[in-house]
Amino acid sequence: MNRTSCLPIHAQSRFAWLAGALALPALALGGSLPEPQVPDGGGLPGPYPNTSVSGVNVxxxxxxxxxxxxxxxxxxGQGPIPWSVNRYNRGDIALRISPGDPVAALGNLNQGFIDFADSSPGLAASQAWRPGRSAGICIPTPRQNGPIDWGDGAGPFYPTAAISWSSSGPGYSLVDGSWGNGDLDVNTGSAGNPSSSPEANFSFSTVxxxxxxGWLGGDAAGPTTEGASSWTSPSAHAVGLSAGVVxxxxxPPGSAVYGGQAEVHLPGVDSLENGMIFTTSSDGSSDVNIVGVAPLExxxxxxxxxxEDSQTVAEELADSGQSEFEFVYVPFDAQGLVGGYINGSGGSKIKAAGDFTLSRTGVGTYQMTIPGKTGSDGTLLLQAAEYEAGAWTPVATRAFMSYEYSN
Incomplete structure (x- = not known):
């Protein structure tokens, strides 16, 4: 039977999205892979996860x-490289990749409504690699459309997501194979200014x-007082990519105050014709930041x-201490790409690749179909990509996005 993926998307204005088994020509990099340093009572992780894009729907x-x-x-759905979750509570989900035993690594899930904090090396979900900024980019997307209301007194909310490098979950470092905590939590939040907590529970996907x-990207640190750029660590970027691309x-313009606004310039890339960038905040705060982009004219x-995801004024941006963000560039000619740059006012394709249809169903909502695919076959990356209408000075949109699968 031919299956079709039907995905309601919540957004507004122009946006970029992608799905598919993506690939680029692999880089010929020298050096050996790190050897896992197995602690007492622990076990080996799976293969080093540098050969493929991989996604998971949590x-x-x-x-x-x-x-x-x-x-x-x-x-x-997950893969082609398997995943695990080894610590979790409201708003903080520790994701790991390529566990040694992918089946056993699922054993700490479906345990009910709990705060799971087992950090023992014998936990199968922890016998895996920690996705890290020195080896690649990890971007989450809410996979449940709002308003969401669990009947817990917090009221309905719209979901937001970002990442943190300060995870309490253990695993193996992709840099040196050492065992320990860190790299990577997905932070799940609620937009607006909830009276209870900025953290929230909902389904999400991660890529x-x-x-x-071969992916171009990096983890950009916030600016210095003088506006200088840097990576969050010396190796937190694709090989050969200078921090000066940010x-x-x-x-405001002319203020000599830096933070909240940047430009990304990739050498030889036409941002209107060649490809798209996808971003996420990596500030690590439980009060999630959102990142909008707009191709320069x-x-x-x-x-x-x-x-901040609670900010309703378009021209109120994050300060320098909360401006850390990740980005990755996806060219339109990437092998296996299904996605594109969409005109949100009508749902038409501005630039696209692969087989899909998309229609606007209402203000900020769209229905997308991918022939032959269901929700468990893959993930979506979504990025609001437009200038904020009505702003007194150019700023990227304050829109944020989510999706969910419907049969």
Whole structure:
């Protein structure tokens, strides 16, 4: 039977999206892979995850009781490299990749509404690699459309997601094979200014894009007082990519105050014709930041604007201490790409690749179909990509996006 993926998307204005078994020509990199340093009582991880893009759909939900717990029932599709979750509570989900025993690594899920904090090396979900900024890019997307209401007294909310490098979950470092905590939590939040907590429970997807497969991207640190750019660590970027591709601009213009607004300029890339960038905040705060982009009118790059997800004023941007963000560039000619740059006012394709249809069903909502695919066959990356209408100075959109699968 021919299956079709039907995905309602919540967004507004122009946006970029992608799905598919993506690939780029692999880079010929020298050096050996790190050897896992197995602790007492631990086990080996699976193969080093540098050969393929990989995604996972995490099924998470709340309950009628509002506390620090979350229920993760399992995955609705993962691969081609398997995943695991080894620590989780409301708003903080520790993702790991390529566990040594992918089946056993699912054993700590579907345990009910709990705060799971087992850090022992014998946990199969922890016998895996920690997705890290020195080896690739990890971008989450809410996989449940709002408004979401668990009946817990917090009220309905719209989901937002970002990442943190300060995970309490253990695993193996992709840099040196050492065992320990860190790299990577997905932060799940609620837009607006909830009276209870900025953290929230909902299903989400995550995509891993390793640098060694050829992806261009990095983890940009916030600007210095003078507006200088840097990576969050010396190796937190694709090989050969200078921190100068991120250019912080003062905001408001002429203020000599930096933070919340930057431009990304990739050498030789036409931002209107050649491809798309996808971003996420990597500030690590439980109060999630959102990142909007807009292709520059001269096609030399992208404008990037960073805000708190509670911010309703378009021109109120994050300060320098909360401006850390990740980005990855996806060319339109990437092998296996299904996606494109969409005109949100009508749902038409501005630039696209692969077989899909998309229609606008209402204000900020769209229906997309991918022939022959279901929700468990893959993940979506979504990026709001437009200038904010009505702003007194150019800023990227404050829109954020989510999706969910419907049969």
């Amino acid at each position: 099924l998470a939900k709340g309950s009628t009781v509002f506390n620090s717990n979350v229920e993760i029932t399992g995955f609705d 891993w894009l390793p640098y060694e497969q 250019r912080w601009t003062d905001f 001269d096609s030399s790059g992208w404008l990037v604007s960073i805000r």
